Amino acid sequence: MHASHDHGPTPRRFLPAGPLRGRIRVPGDKSISHRSIMLGALAVGETKVTGLLEGEDVLATAAAMRAMGATVERQGDGSWSIHGTGVGSLLQPVTALEMGNSGTSTRLLMGLVASHPITATFTGDASLSHRPMGRVIEPLSQMGADITASPGGTLPLMLRGLSPAVPITYRLPVASAQVKSAVLLAGLNTAGITTVVEPVPTRDHSERMLRGFGADLWVEEEGGIRTIRLRGEAELRPQTIIVPGDPSSAAFFAVAALLVPGSDLVIENVGLNPTRAALFTVLRQMGGSIVELHPREVGGEPVADLHVRHSPLTGVAVDPALAPAMIDEFPILFVAAALAKGRTVTTGLEELRVKESDRLATMAAALTAAGARVTEQEDGLTIDGTGGDPLSGGAYPVATKLDHRIAMSMAVAGLVSQGGVEVDDTAPIATSFPTFQHLLDSATGNR
Missing domain, CATH: 3.65.10.10 (Enolpyruvate transferase domain)
Incomplete structure (x- = not known):
C-alpha cells in the first residue's frame, strides 16, 4: 500500500495546458x-x-x-x-x-x-x-x-x-x-x-x-x-x-504531446525493447509523429530519444497479438483513442481486469465521466473519438481505484479537456513515477 494514504487521498484537477516543449527524461526502467x-x-x-x-x-x-x-x-x-x-x-x-x-x-x-x-x-x-x-x-x-x-x-x-x-x-x-x-x-x-x-x-x-x-x-x-x-x-x-527510461512512463508524455496542439517534445533515453514498446507502433498506425533519434544499444537493450509532435490521430482496430507488449499502456492508449477521429476497437484484454484495478471498467467509467464515448466489452473497449476536439472534462472527481496508471492517464485527459479533469487521488502515482506531476507541469510551461 502507499504510505501517503495514512493522510487520506491527494486529489488534483488537471487543467487544459499549453503545448509540451523541450526535452525531458522519465525515470529508469x-x-x-x-x-x-x-x-x-x-x-x-x-x-x-x-x-x-x-x-x-x-x-x-x-x-x-x-x-x-x-x-x-x-x-x-x-x-x-x-x-x-x-x-x-x-x-x-x-x-x-x-x-x-x-x-x-x-x-x-x-x-x-x-x-x-x-x-x-x-x-x-x-x-x-x-x-x-x-x-x-x-x-x-x-x-x-x-x-x-x-x-x-x-x-x-x-x-x-x-x-x-x-x-x-x-x-x-x-x-x-x-x-x-x-x-x-x-x-x-x-x-x-x-x-x-x-x-x-x-x-x-x-x-x-x-x-x-x-x-x-x-x-x-x-x-x-x-x-x-x-x-x-x-x-x-x-x-x-545506463538504465534506459521506462517506456511505460514515457507513454504518458508521448500521448500528451500527440494530443496537445503545438507540442514538440523530445523524450530522451527511452528503452524500446520490442517486448515492451508496442504502444509506439500503434500510435504511429493512428498517425502519430514519433521519430526515433540517435538509436543505440545500451546493456543489450535498444534505446533512442523519441521526438514527438502534435498529430491528428485516427482510430484503429488494435491487433490483439500486440497486447502482451503493451499491456500496461492500454489506459493511456484509451485516452489517445478518445481524441482520435473515428473508432478505436480493442480486444483480447481480459488480463486488464486483474491488474492493480479492473482497468477496463475503471477507464471506461473515468473516460465517460470526462465526456468520452466509450463502450465496454468483456475483453476490451470500443471508443468513438472526438476528432481532436477537447473532451468536456468533468464536474466531479474521477475514480482511479488507487491505480497509478489510471491516475496518470486521466491527468493527460485533463490537459485536452475544456474544464479539466479531477483525479480523486494522485498519491499512488509515486509507486512507479514519483516525479510525474512535476515533469508534466514543467513540459507544459505550467511552472
Whole structure:
C-alpha cells in the first residue's frame, strides 16, 4: 500500500495546458533496475549503474543483495556502485529478506538463492503475501532447493538452497518473465545447461542482461516457441549500465504531446525493447509523429530519444497479438483513442481486469465521466473519438481505484479537456513515477 494514504487521498484537477516543449527524461526502467543490482552483486569487481529507478521495490532488491554480502551504495552524484561476491559466493543472510510489495524482487531472488548453499527467509507486506509463489517454488524444487512456504504457497517462506543444484529443462506453464528469470538465475551456479521453454514469449530483459554480463546464454526459436539455454558455473564480468527510461512512463508524455496542439517534445533515453514498446507502433498506425533519434544499444537493450509532435490521430482496430507488449499502456492508449477521429476497437484484454484495478471498467467509467464515448466489452473497449476536439472534462472527481496508471492517464485527459479533469487521488502515482506531476507541469510551461 502507499504510505501517503495514512493522510487520506491527494486529489488534483488537471487543467487544459499549453503545448509540451523541450526535452525531458522519465525515470529508469524498473525491470532493468532490479536485474542490474542482482547481476552486479554476482560479478567480481565494480559495476556502475546510472539512472536506476529508486522506488521502494528496487531498494528492496538492493537491501537483499547487501544482506548476502555484496556492497551496494548510492554515490553522491546519484549513480550506484556495486561490488559483487562472485557467482557461488553469496553469504547466508542474518535476518529475513524483507520484500515489501515487490513480486519481482521475491521471485528473482528465490532463483538466485536456490543454487547457493545458504538458507534465506522471505517476508513481504500484506499485499505481496497474498500473491502466489507456487509458480517459482515448483521449478526451483526440481533443481533441488528445499522450500517451506505458508499455506497456499505464499510468503513468508523459507528457502534452503542446494549446491551443486540440478540443471533442469522447464516448460513454463504460465507466461511469466519472473518465473523464467528465477530459473535462469538459479542456473548461473548450476553445473551443466539449464533450459527454459517458453510457449508464449515474455519480456526478455533477463536474457539480454545475462549476456551483457558475459553469461553463455543462447535462444532458439521454432514455430513461435522460444527455447532459452544457459551454461552454468558462469563468471560474470562487472558492467557499466545506463538504465534506459521506462517506456511505460514515457507513454504518458508521448500521448500528451500527440494530443496537445503545438507540442514538440523530445523524450530522451527511452528503452524500446520490442517486448515492451508496442504502444509506439500503434500510435504511429493512428498517425502519430514519433521519430526515433540517435538509436543505440545500451546493456543489450535498444534505446533512442523519441521526438514527438502534435498529430491528428485516427482510430484503429488494435491487433490483439500486440497486447502482451503493451499491456500496461492500454489506459493511456484509451485516452489517445478518445481524441482520435473515428473508432478505436480493442480486444483480447481480459488480463486488464486483474491488474492493480479492473482497468477496463475503471477507464471506461473515468473516460465517460470526462465526456468520452466509450463502450465496454468483456475483453476490451470500443471508443468513438472526438476528432481532436477537447473532451468536456468533468464536474466531479474521477475514480482511479488507487491505480497509478489510471491516475496518470486521466491527468493527460485533463490537459485536452475544456474544464479539466479531477483525479480523486494522485498519491499512488509515486509507486512507479514519483516525479510525474512535476515533469508534466514543467513540459507544459505550467511552472
